[in-house]
Amino acid sequence: MDTEMDENLSIFISEGNELLEDMESALLDLENNTDDEESINRVFRAAHTIKGNAGLFGYDQIIDFTHIVESLLVEVRNGVIPISSELVSLLMRSKDIISAMMNYLIGKEEVDQNDLDETTKLLECYLADPHAAALANQTNLDSEKQSDSNKGVFTLNLKLGKETFRQGFSIKAIFRELNELGEIVSSNLYMSHIPKIDEIDPECCYLSWLILIESNCRKQDIADIFEFMDDCEFHILPPKSTSEQYISIINLLPSAETVIGQILVDAGALTDKELQKALITQKETGSLTGDILIEQGDVQPEVVESALVKQQQSRANSSQSVEFLRVNAEKLDTLINLVGELVINGERVSGLTENIENDKLSEAVTEMNETLEEMRETALGLRIVPIDGVFKRFNRTVRDTSNELGKKINFEISGGDTELDKTVAEKITDPLTHLIRNAIDHGIEKPSERELNNKSPEGHVSLSAYHETGSIVIKVSDDGKGLSKEKIANKAIERGLIKKSDKLSDTEIFNLVFEPGFSTAEQVSNISGRGVGMDVVKRNIESLRGNINIKSTEGKGTDVTIQLPLTLAIIDGFLICTENEHFVIPLDMVVECLRLSQEQTQEMQNHNYINLRGEVLPLIDLKNHFSLPKTNTKESSTKNVVVVQYCGKKTGLLVDSLQGEVQTVIKPLGKIFQNLKGFSGFTILGSGNVSMIIDVATLVAHASDREKELFKHHKSGKKSGAESKVEELEI
Amino acid sequence: MSSTEDLNAQITEANETILSSNQYLSFMLGCEPFAIPVTKILEIIEYEYVTLVPTAPSKYRGVVNLRGKIIPVIELTKVFNMEESEVTKRTCIIVMEINIDNETTMIGCMVDKVLIVQDIDTNQIEDTPSIGTVISSEYIKGLTNVEGKFITILDTDAIFSASELIIGYENNLSTSTQATEQATLN
Numbered sequence: 014m015d016t017e018m019d020e021n022l023s024i025f026i027s028e029g030n031e032l033l034e035d036m037e038s039a040l041l042d043l044e045n046n047t048d049d050e051e052s053i054n055r056v057f058r059a060a061h062t063i064k065g066n067a068g069l070f071g072y073d074q075i076i077d078f079t080h081i082v083e084s085l086l087v088e089v090r091n092g093v094i095p096i097s098s099e100l101v102s103l104l105m106r107s108k109d110i111i112s113a114m115m116n117y118l119i120g121k122e123e124v125d126q127n128d129l130d131e132t133t134k135l136l137e138c139y140l141a142d143p144h145a146a147a148l149a150n151q152t153n154l155d156s157e158k159q160s161d162s163n164k165g166v167f168t169l170n171l172k173l174g175k176e177t178f179r180q181g182f183s184i185k186a187i188f189r190e191l192n193e194l195g196e197i198v199s200s201n202l203y204m205s206h207i208p209k210i211d212e213i214d215p216e217c218c219y220l221s222w223l224i225l226i227e228s229n230c231r232k233q234d235i236a237d238i239f240e241f242m243d244d245c246e247f248h249i250l251p252p253k254s255t256s257e258q259y260i261s262i263i264n265l266l267p268s269a270e271t272v273i274g275q276i277l278v279d280a281g282a283l284t285d286k287e288l289q290k291a292l293i294t295q296k297e298t299g300s301l302t303g304d305i306l307i308e309q310g311d312v313q314p315e316v317v318e319s320a321l322v323k324q325q326q327s328r329a330n331s332s333q334s335v336e337f338l339r340v341n342a343e344k345l346d347t348l349i350n351l352v353g354e355l356v357i358n359g360e361r362v363s364g365l366t367e368n369i370e371n372d373k374l375s376e377a378v379t380e381m382n383e384t385l386e387e388m389r390e391t392a393l394g395l396r397i398v399p400i401d402g403v404f405k406r407f408n409r410t411v412r413d414t415s416n417e418l419g420k421k422i423n424f425e426i427s428g429g430d431t432e433l434d435k436t437v438a439e440k441i442t443d444p445l446t447h448l449i450r451n452a453i454d455h456g457i458e459k460p461s462e463r464e465l466n467n468k469s470p471e472g473h474v475s476l477s478a479y480h481e482t483g484s485i486v487i488k489v490s491d492d493g494k495g496l497s498k499e500k501i502a503n504k505a506i507e508r509g510l511i512k513k514s515d516k517l518s519d520t521e522i523f524n525l526v527f528e529p530g531f532s533t534a535e536q537v538s539n540i541s542g543r544g545v546g547m548d549v550v551k552r553n554i555e556s557l558r559g560n561i562n563i564k565s566t567e568g569k570g571t572d573v574t575i576q577l578p579l580t581l582a583i584i585d586g587f588l589i590c591t592e593n594e595h596f597v598i599p600l601d602m603v604v605e606c607l608r609l610s611q612e613q614t615q616e617m618q619n620h621n622y623i624n625l626r627g628e629v630l631p632l633i634d635l636k637n638h639f640s641l642p643k644t645n646t647k648e649s650s651t652k653n654v655v656v657v658q659y660c661g662k663k664t665g666l667l668v669d670s671l672q673g674e675v676q677t678v679i680k681p682l683g684k685i686f687q688n689l690k691g692f693s694g695f696t697i698l699g700s701g702n703v704s705m706i707i708d709v710a711t712l713v714a715h716a717s718d719r720e721k722e723l724f725k726h727h728k729s730g731k732k733s734g735a736e737s738k739v740e741e742l743e744i
Numbered sequence: 745m746s747s748t749e750d751l752n753a754q755i756t757e758a759n760e761t762i763l764s765s766n767q768y769l770s771f772m773l774g775c776e777p778f779a780i781p782v783t784k785i786l787e788i789i790e791y792e793y794v795t796l797v798p799t800a801p802s803k804y805r806g807v808v809n810l811r812g813k814i815i816p817v818i819e820l821t822k823v824f825n826m827e828e829s830e831v832t833k834r835t836c837i838i839v840m841e842i843n844i845d846n847e848t849t850m851i852g853c854m855v856d857k858v859l860i861v862q863d864i865d866t867n868q869i870e871d872t873p874s875i876g877t878v879i880s881s882e883y884i885k886g887l888t889n890v891e892g893k894f895i896t897i898l899d900t901d902a903i904f905s906a907s908e909l910i911i912g913y914e915n916n917l918s919t920s921t922q923a924t925e926q927a928t929l930n
Contacts, residue, residue, distance in 0.1 A: 354812060594796050639798030680814050684849050688912030689799060695807060695814045703795040703809045715799075 022118060024339070025066050029115050032059040034405070036108050040101050041408045047096040056104065057086045063111060075114050078129070081136045082107045094139055103139070105409075106132050165252020166198060167228060167235060170310060172206065172221035174244025179216055182242055190238045195228020236284040248310045251282070260319040273302050276320045277312060287311045342435075345395055352392040353678035357697050359385040360676055364699035389676065396436070400478050400485070401429035403438050407449055407476060414453045421460055421471040422453060428478035433485045437557055437577055441487065444550040448489045448573050449474065451547075456493030456571055466568065468492065484559075484601070487575045496565040498522050523563040527551040558693050560710050586677030586696065586706065589655060589668040592641040595704040596668075597677050597696055598655060602709045604663060606671055607654040614652060623654070623665065630656065633716045634667040638691075659709045666707075675699070679706060690715045748788045748836060754861040758782045766866070770859040770895055771838065773821050774829055776878050777859065777895045779888070784840045784900050786850065788858055791835035800911060805854055808837065815839060817852040823903060824879035829856050842904040851904060864888050869897060 039055035046052070060083045067075040082104070088094040110129055116122035169191075173184070191197055200222055207219040226235070235249050251259070259282040274291065277283035283306065291305045298305070303317040359382050366378050404426050415422040457463075457472030464470055473492045478485060498519065505511045505525045517525075529548040554561045559577035578584075578599075586597035613623060622631045632654065635641070654665040679694040686692075693708035751769070758767045759782060768779040769788075794806040794817050803822040807814050817837055821828050834857035842851055869886035877884055878896060885899040907913050 357812075594798075639796075641796065641798065683814065683816070684844060684847055685816050685851070685909050686797065686800065686911060688910070689797070691799060692797075695795075697809050697812065697814075701809055702793050703807045703814055705795065705797065 021070055025070055025072075026115050026119060027339075028066060029063055030112070032063055033108055033112050033115075034402075035059050037105065037409055038405050040104055040108070041412065043096060044098055044101045044412075050090075053086070053090050053096075057083070057090055060086055072114075072118065074124075075111060078107070078114065078133065079111060081133060081140070082111075085136050085139050088140065100139065103132065103135055107136065165227070165229075167195075167226045167230075167232070167252055168250040169222070169224040169226060169235060170248040170250075171224060171239075172246040173218045174242060174246070175214075175217040175219070176244050177218040177242060180242065184218075184220070187238060191224065191226055191235070194230045194234055194238075195226045198225040198227050200224040232282070233284055236286065248287070249284075250310055250313070259316045273317075273320050273324050274306075276323055277306070277316070282312050282316050282320075284311075349392045349396065352388055356385055356389050356676045357678055357699070360699035361701065386676075396434050397432045398435045398438055399430050399432050400438055400487070403442055403445070404429050404476055404478070406442065407445065410446055410449055411453065411474065414450055415472075418454060419459070420453060420457050422457065423471045423473050425473070425475040426477070427475065431478040431480060431485055433577065437485075440553065440557055441575070441577065444553045444575070445476070445487070445489065447547075447550050449476065452489055452491040452493065452571065452573075456491035456495075458494050481576070484576050484578055487577065489573045489575075490570060492570040495567040495569055495571050496523060496526070496563070497567055501525050520562070523565060526563065527561070558708065584677050584679060584706075586675045587655065588672035588675045588698070588704070589635075589653075589666070589670070590672055591635045591667075591669040593644050594639075594641055595672070595698060595702070596635065597675065597704050597706045598657060598666070598709065599677075599693075599706065600674060602657045602659060604656045604658045607656065607665070609652040609654055609667075625656070625663070625665075628663070630654075630663055630665045632665040632667050633712070636667070636669075638712075638716055638719075657709045659713060662713070664709075664713050677706060748790060748858065751858055751861060752787050755782050755785050755787065758861060759785075766863050767861055768864045768897065769838070769861050770890075771836070771855040772857050772859065773824070773855060774826055776826075777893065778820075778855075779862075779864065779895050779897045780838070780840075780900055782861060784842065786839045786841050789837050789839060789852070791831060791837055791854065808852060810839060810850075810852075813850065815850050815852045817854055818909075819854045820903075821854075823908075824883065826879065832856070840900070840904070842900070844904065844906040844909055851909070862890070864890075864897070 036056050036059035039052040039059070042049055042052040043056070060079055064076055064079040064083055067079065085094065085104075089096060089100070094100070106128070110124065110132055113122050113124045117124050173182075177184075188197070188200075201224075203221045203223065204219070206221060207213070213219075228235075232249050232251050236247075239245050239247055259277075274283065274288040278285060278288055287306070287309065291302055291309060291311070294300075294305050294309075295302055303321060306312045307314050307317055363378050363382055366374055369375075407426070408424065411422055411424040452474050453472070457474065458466070458468075460470035463472065475490045476488070477490075478487045480486070501522050502511070502517070502525075505522075505528070506513055508528075510525060510528055511517065527547050527550075529546065551561055554575055554577070557577055559575060561576075562574045563571065564574070565571040585600040587600045587603050589596055589598060607625070609623070617623065617632070621634070622629050624630070653668050653671050655668060655671070656663055656665050658664075675696075675698065677696045680696060681687075681694050682689060682692060691708060691712040692705050693711075694706045695703050696706055698704050755769065765781070765783060767782045769782050769785060770777055770779040772778070789808070789810065792808070794808055796806045797804055797816075803819055805817040805819045807816050809815075815837075819828070820826075836855055836858050837852040838855060838858065839850060839852050841848060843849075868888050870888065872881050872884045872886055874881060877887075883899055883902050885897045887894050887896055889895075902908075
């Protein structure tokens with residue numbers, strides 16, 4: 014039972030979070046465009062569904078609070094309460110409270126009671142607005158509130174049960190209560206049910222009425238009067254004016270309900286009891302629920318009609334939503350891992366059968382590999398999501414941060430449909446939040462300051478994503494004051510990170526801000542001083558096998574570029590071999606392969622670069638870089654170069670032989686090797702042997718660091734690769 | 745001298761019984777006998793192709809694939825600063841399960857040859873003399889006398905500690921302390 018409960022809870026929470034996210038984005042839209050009906054409806058639907066779900070599991074605190082929010086939203090939707098930015102803020106705050114309440118259920122967060130009380134009060138204040146005063150006491154099913162001008166005449170067809178008097182009810186009390194609800198226009202007493210005199214039981218009640226009441230109450234209010242009178246039969250036909258309203262409510266209901274009776278109950282056109290009765294009749298007669306309801310006189314025909322339309326829409330929608338399935342992420346990961354293993358084995362089988370001359374066998378193997386390839390693509394696709402979900406959250410971050418700092422921000426999002434691995438998407442949220450906050454806090458100047466500098470008082474922050482050679486690039490740009498190279502350099506000297514004599518390139522200076530504990534902000538503000546520095550951002554990005562870079566022009570703005578791998582599990586690799594050791598280079602990084610002629614090799618005596626169609630192509634000799642032990646095989650006269658590209662820079666990797674493409678399942682470096690530079694993981698080759706996967710970014714960085722060290726030590730300046738080449742020749 | 749299969753069967757059997765805490769596997773590095781408790785051992789595999797891990801410290805011979813798992817292989821002779829020995833037909837890798845930084849991981853130890861699984865009572869283990877041992881005493885749990893020959897019993901916790909194994913462990917530690925310092929400052 015407990016696990017079932019847990020499962021329900023987790024479903025409730027995850028659905029709730031999605032709804033809240035949608036609610037927030039709708040609220041943000043509303044803020045920009047207060048007339049947007051669709052946004053109001055989205056907010057309403059979210060609140061309505063959360064309340065409904067909470068009701069299913071009996072989370073009273075959430076029900077009570079969401080109910081008030083929902084009531085307010087109905088007023089907003091009916092145009093009684095105008096939308097203002099204060100109202101949107103209040104609703105945002107309410108959304109945060111609901112979120113806190115949900116997190117409280119899983120023990121993640123405490124609900125701030127003061128905040129809750131205050132927000133509840135504010136919400137009630139809005140509800141109690143003079144325009145809506147008449148409605149303030151109607152707190153239950155909000156959807157059908159009417160304003161004073163909307164008074165209508167209810168028709169109540171009442172047949173009291175025989176036991177009425179014995180149960181202690183009095184007719185007088187019933188009429189008094191009806192009178193409290195509104196004005197009784199007329200009441201006709203019917204005595205047709207009174208039996209013959211010798212059959213009369215004087216303690217029984219045989220009376221029925223047709224009563225017309227003019228009131229602005231809801232149907233349920235009238236029905237409540239008879240709640241405890243079990244054997245009493247009654248039908249309430251709402252006034253004509255409300256039937257139109259019911260129709261509009263029905264149209265606005267979240268389209269999840271496919272049972273017509275429930276649609277009507279949700280809209281308030283039908284009470285639960287009426288529905289139950291109709292359902293019993295349906296069982297007996299087999300006619301349509303809608304027809305029975307009209308026959309019973311509970312609902313007007315046109316209301317049933319619109320509910321039928323709604324029902325059809327909902328059915329159409331629900332057949333679409335079958336396409337989505339909630340799956341435990343762990344199960345999914347296991348599946349992807351298994352597919353990975355299968356891909357390895359597939360490679361192995363094709364390797365083993367390569368030399369067997371059997372047409373049927375090779376055909377079968379080829380077919381199997383094609384299927385495996387397709388399977389791999391599909392399996393990986395399971396984890397891929399558009400980055401939109403992550404990006405949208407930042408609307409709120411920007412809004413809150415800019416309000417807090419009194420800065421005006423024009424926030425722009427682009428490339429939201431760019432797809433990436435879900436794990437990456439989740440882990441990128443914190444670093445991005447930090448970067449965006451930084452941009453607003455440190456980047457964008459105060460409006461007055463901007464005007465002095467001939468900039469529009471509104472700051473511009475943009476967040477964009479796009480694909481580039483096998484990775485996803487996310488960019489955070491602002492048009493603020495930019496980074497001051499001088500300030501950074503001074504700070505770095507002060508901290509002892511660099512020496513005064515050091516001459517650093519722009520990139521190197523900007524990279525200093527990623528050093529632990531580095532901050533040039535003169536004041537630590539509430540926004541940026543939350544305990545995570547740029548070093549943590551960098552580490553987070555690197556743990557995702559990504560890379561972060563800063564470009565900035567003082568006075569103009571700053572661009573922070575994050576480059577991340579698309580997926581964490583399987584990649585297409587390019588297998589190379591040098592000194593009998595195999596390495597895999599991610600295929601996405603490979604631009605082309607070249608064969609070096611003997612002349613070209615000899616030309617490289619004194620430098621480690623070649624001329625690639627007029628461009629300089631720096632080379633890294635893997636054999637030297639990795640200090641691989643020399644094997645006995647003769648130095649081959651020709652060498653191969655794999656040209657890789659990273660961050661727009663091309664580098665050649667000098668290797669012995671090229672072995673072609675391989676499917677590569679990435680196995681993490683593990684605890685022991687995790688800090689190794691130049692590699693991103695292991696993989697198992699078709700032969701069953703392990704091979705290392707080269708991480709081009711860190712490899713190039715490592716190689717250039719090494720050369721710098723070398724140059725420092727030997728000012729005379731022969732490059733490492735060239736030096737060892739001379740040695741080789743001497744041998 | 746038993747075959748690896750026999751030893752593996754003995755190890756599995758020993759690890760299934762409660763008595764295993766007294767059982768030790770002995771092996772040779774050069775011409776010195778050593779022993780480790782079988783409780784830590786998963787299996788013994790024959791030395792085959794080991795993939796080099798460039799830029800890793802030299803005590804790491806490389807990695808092997810054990811049924812889809814990547815296992816780092818460490819050369820005990822290098823850890824102990826002993827003379828390196830040639831790879832022969834008898835060279836083996838003892839695969840062990842160890843716990844570093846609260847994470848269970850597997851590691852392989854390259855040894856010249858494995859000998860036998862035997863019972864060694866705790867009271868048979870003598871304290872480590874502070875001088876005269878073949879390897880640094882920090883790695884030794886004690887010595888035991890078996891048929892007139894002394895076997896060095898290794899302290900696996902000391903050999904397979906996080907600081908010994910994890911590459912760049914010290915750096916990692918210092919950056920993370922810096923980060924926490926920074927966090928407290930903020």
